[in-house]
Amino acid sequence: MWKPVPGVSYDDIPTSRPPPPTTEQQILGERRPSGWVLQKLDGRSGPGRDVFHAVDCEEAPAGARKLTLGQVLDVAEHPGTRLCSLRGAGSIATKVL
Template sequence: MTTSSAPEPVPVPVPIRVLLPGDQEVVAHLWSRRQAPDGWRYEVGLPAYRNGPGDSVEPAEYRVWVRAPEHVRPVGGVSYDDVPTEYLEQPTVVQQALGPRRPSGWVLAKTGGRGPGRGVVHAVDCEEAPAGAPVLTLDRALDAAQHPGTRLCSLCGAAAELDPVLKRFDHGFGGED
């Protein structure tokens, strides 16, 4: 048994005024619009000509994304409600409360002294992390942290993040403190 579905409606362009360089203005077709982090972009089809077969010239359309409202103006009496519009994904309440995520990984800053394992483990975005140091995975950061003479940075939170894993989350759950 096959089911037929209605074909997707083809967007019908609506007229919009496009401001061109040199203070020129033309009426073009508005095909779609997209919200961007720094404003809106409108996909417009500008009227043009192209060479056809032989010596013929045919009407054509040149499509381009332009900034709104800098490069477009509405045409009086035209509704733009049905223009396909793509909105930015809005952050959830949790994302707004937590803010942007930190980059993942850790780096080892070598300190002076003799012997292996002398250093400080930092989060990659820590102000004290050495520039250009290789990024460590969780397992490599834990291995480095277990060496005598290596400590975890408390400024960036590496200590708060890695200590519970090193101590197997025993702290506060009746285990050894």
């Protein structure tokens, strides 16, 4: 049996169980954040110098701005632009591109 801690408020603690996951949630599992960020190698843009990363990729540049779909499509047209394979940017991109 649990014992309350003196001076601690438990008003915001839920007292009921969360609803069970939907069938879709059970099949798909926890969703990752969607979107891409761009890493410009050598600090410049150009052929062979850009890498798309999924937003939650550990190799994505810190503080990188999430790109809109239009920006992604524009940059993807440049020869040599690559997709990072670490966090599945390629698998996400093939669903959209």
